[in-house]
Each structure stands twice: as C-alpha cells, then as structure tokens.
Amino acid sequence: MRADRLVSLVLLLRRHGRMSATALARELEVSTRTVLRDIDALSAAGVPVYAERGRHGGFALLPGFQTELTGLNHDEALALLVAGSRRGAQAFGLGTALASAMRKVVDALPESYRATAADAAQRLLIDPETDLLARRQITDEVPDAVVAEVRRAVFAGHKLRIHYAAAGQQPKWRTVDPIGLVTVREQGYLLATRSGEDRTYRLSRIVAAEELPEPAERPDRVDLDRAWQERSARFRAGDDQVTVLLRLNPARRGDLMAVAVLTEETGADGWLRLEVTFQDARHAEWAVWQLSTNAEVLTPQWLRASLRDRAAALAALLTVSGG
Structure with missing residues (x-):
C-alpha cells in the first residue's frame, strides 16, 4: 500500500507542480503527518523532492525530473x-x-x-462474439482507412467529405461539419451538422471519407452525452415511430436492448409488460416475429393482425396434405 501511495505522490507532484502537505493529504486520503513521512522516504530513495516555505509554499520536484514509474499493482x-x-x-x-x-x-x-x-x-472474457445460444453479436465493420480519415477530421476540426449510403439508397457524396464520435453497443456513429442542421451518420455506411482543409463550423466545446441524448429523443419522436404494448417472456428481455423501452413492469404471471418504441412498422413486425411465442402484442391491433396473418400463411405452407 505504501509503495502505491509513494508512486501516487510523485505523480501528483509531476502533474500539479507544487502542492502543500494538506492538499497532498487530501488527495491521498491520509494525514499530513503521513505525507511528511512519505516525503522523507522519497528523499532518502533519491527522488529530488524539495520544500518551499512561505504562504504559497509546498513540496515540488526539481525541474526536468523524469523517471519511469512502474507502480502499477x-x-x-x-x-x-x-x-x-x-x-x-x-x-x-x-x-x-x-x-x-x-x-x-x-x-x-x-x-x-x-x-x-x-x-x-486469460481467465476473464468480456463480451464474447456469441452468446450461450450461439447467436453472433452484430458488430459494425468499418475500413480502417475510412474511420481514420473521419477521426482525423473530428480531432482537427476540419470539414469532412463522406460518400454515405443511407438505408435503402445508393451512396452519395456530402460535406459535413464533424462534431464527435459515439459508439453504442459496438456500433459507431458520427455526429455532425450539414448546412447548420444536426445529422447523425452510421460509420459502417460511410463508403469513403476525405478530410478537407477548411475549418469545420462547430462550437469550440461540446457535451457529446447531451447531444446524443437530444438526437436520440428526436429520433424516437419521428413520424414513422411505432409504439407497441408488449407482453414478453423475461428470458427474452435481452433481445430488446436495441429499442427504446418507455415503460416496464412485471405482471402477476411473471411475464414483462413493456411499452416499446420501434423505428417503423416494418421494424416492429420483424422484431416481434423474432421473439416467436415468447411475446404477445397487446396493442396496436394492426400489428396483432399482421403477425397473425403471417403465422397463418406460414402454417398453411407447412401443412402436410392428407392425401
């Protein structure tokens, strides 16, 4: 413990320049008496710590002092x-x-x-590519050259020209002002503005990218977390959104991680009752169909009817003729 504390003390002095014993004690969560003993120990070990007296005094390292600190526990x-x-x-x-x-x-x-x-x-595994049912997690594949160009434009504050393929459309060139990068469940997004309007681009749909020399039109500082929440809220409030009241087997709750859950409660039968927002009608039908008999649509009625007709058509196709 003391070795870790001594390393932390040196790192604090390197970062802040000069600190009082009281400030060091507060950062290290020890008494000032302990700090003074640690200073003596560092000096005895050859670390050039010196004291500056006076109202604004404290402890500091000699200018230019460098050392390789291997204090990781x-x-x-x-x-x-x-x-x-x-x-x-x-x-x-x-x-x-x-x-x-x-x-x-x-x-x-x-x-x-x-x-x-x-x-x-080697004995710890985080987020394997497949779950216990051998279902492979979907991960965006983005060419390194493309994402590197996007990243450079974001960090440099330059305009960015991207060849972007929106869903169901052919790729088109467009010039944007990049703001930041966000990753959600291993899917990357570029937050940008285009002609002053907020835009969000999925990195895997950027076919090519080119950093431009012109400076981007964007604020000097940005709260990416807040920007992402605002854009997510606008996305969920879009005209094509579909809200579904769903009865769900709790064992399949993890399959709804990629959608917005508005309300959630557990019924008397142990199943979940969820109010869920899907991107559009097609997304809602596809997602609920994947849940099979583990989910029941309570509302809207048109979705119940659509799933019923789909199931009936499949049953008819699989029916074995009596002859």
Whole structure:
C-alpha cells in the first residue's frame, strides 16, 4: 500500500507542480503527518523532492525530473489487460493502437507482475462474439482507412467529405461539419451538422471519407452525452415511430436492448409488460416475429393482425396434405 501511495505522490507532484502537505493529504486520503513521512522516504530513495516555505509554499520536484514509474499493482495491470480485450475500440479504428498500448504496458510491468497478470487476463472474457445460444453479436465493420480519415477530421476540426449510403439508397457524396464520435453497443456513429442542421451518420455506411482543409463550423466545446441524448429523443419522436404494448417472456428481455423501452413492469404471471418504441412498422413486425411465442402484442391491433396473418400463411405452407 505504501509503495502505491509513494508512486501516487510523485505523480501528483509531476502533474500539479507544487502542492502543500494538506492538499497532498487530501488527495491521498491520509494525514499530513503521513505525507511528511512519505516525503522523507522519497528523499532518502533519491527522488529530488524539495520544500518551499512561505504562504504559497509546498513540496515540488526539481525541474526536468523524469523517471519511469512502474507502480502499477496487480489489479491495475489486470484491469488494463482486460480493457484491451474489449472489441469496442474497433468501432473507432483504434484496435491496433490499443493492442500496441497493451504491449507497452506489459513491457513496463515489474517482472513479478508480468506473468501473473497475463495469466489472470486469460481467465476473464468480456463480451464474447456469441452468446450461450450461439447467436453472433452484430458488430459494425468499418475500413480502417475510412474511420481514420473521419477521426482525423473530428480531432482537427476540419470539414469532412463522406460518400454515405443511407438505408435503402445508393451512396452519395456530402460535406459535413464533424462534431464527435459515439459508439453504442459496438456500433459507431458520427455526429455532425450539414448546412447548420444536426445529422447523425452510421460509420459502417460511410463508403469513403476525405478530410478537407477548411475549418469545420462547430462550437469550440461540446457535451457529446447531451447531444446524443437530444438526437436520440428526436429520433424516437419521428413520424414513422411505432409504439407497441408488449407482453414478453423475461428470458427474452435481452433481445430488446436495441429499442427504446418507455415503460416496464412485471405482471402477476411473471411475464414483462413493456411499452416499446420501434423505428417503423416494418421494424416492429420483424422484431416481434423474432421473439416467436415468447411475446404477445397487446396493442396496436394492426400489428396483432399482421403477425397473425403471417403465422397463418406460414402454417398453411407447412401443412402436410392428407392425401
């Protein structure tokens, strides 16, 4: 514990320059007396910590002091290795960079941690590609060259020209002002404006991209979380949205993660009663049909009738002739 605290103390001084014993004690959640003892220990170990007296005094490191700090404990190293196994970085084309970073982290670990952390990481699996029913999770595939160009324009604050294929349409070129990138369940999105209007583009539908030299017309600061919530709310309120009252087997609740659930309660029979918003009528019929006998549409009536007719047509097709 003390070794971790000493490393944290040095990192705080490197980050903030000069700090009082009181401020250090507050950050490290120890007493000022403990901080003073730690300062003495660092000095004895050759770390150039010096004290500045006076009203604005405190402790600081000598200018230009650098050191390789391998103060990661086992759990911290393991957390980084597990994070490196997640596939979410692929959405922004950072998978290769993340793998490289993980190699550097492993190389920087003390020898005593390296083998045990790597072994432990092999015994933890996060978000496998398939679930227990062997259903493969859908992950957007975006060419690295495309997402790299989008990412550069976002970070540089430049306009972006994209060859974008909207659903059911041929790709078209359009110039946008990129604001930020968002990933939701491993699907990446570009938040942008076009002619001053908010636009959201799915990265997997961008066929090609080109960063332009002109500066993007966008605010200097942005709250991406708030922007995403606002756009999601507008999307759910669109004219084509369909709201369905659904009775659902709780074992299939996970299959509705990609839709907006407005209300949810458990009935006396143990099944869930959900009010769900789908993108459009076609989406609603397709999604509920996948649930088979594990779901019952309570309203609207036209969806009940559509599913009934579909089931009847399938039953007729599968009926074996008595002759």
